[in-house]
Amino acid sequence: MANKSPNTNKIIELARLKSHETEKKVFNAIKAMIKNKEKINYNSVSIKSNVSKSFLYKNSSIRGKIDMLRGEQLKLEKVTNHKPNTSDKSKDVIIETLKGKIENLIKENESLKEALASKYNNFYNNL
Missing domain, CATH: 1.20.5 (Single alpha-helices involved in coiled-coils or other helix-helix interfaces)
Structure with missing residues (x-):
């Protein structure tokens, strides 16, 4: 007979922890890219942080940060004309x-x- 109400709290907590650690890894990669003045977009952040692009798109805080930084970089590229x-x-x-x-x-x-x-x-x- 199968357990009709399994205790999955620990699995859910570990998944949440893993997701949180991955977010930290992505934000650290973004900081490093800003310091090195690298181009920031979903593909480059994905490669730099070794995270899937789908994770970047699904996570709203990361997505907002990447969109904002990418927009700022586009503005800066237009301004520099010397x-x-x-x-x-x-x-x-x-x-x-x-x-x-x-x-x-x-x-x-x-x-x-x-x-x-x-x-x-x-x-x-x-x-």
């Missing part, structure tokens, strides 16, 4: 060009303000 091999001379040329553009824009802005002021003056004088 060329690392530019010389000081080319940087100086770029700076001078930008200064000239700024001066032209300032002059244009002042002339537009003066034109607007004269238009307002004419408008109020004609009232």
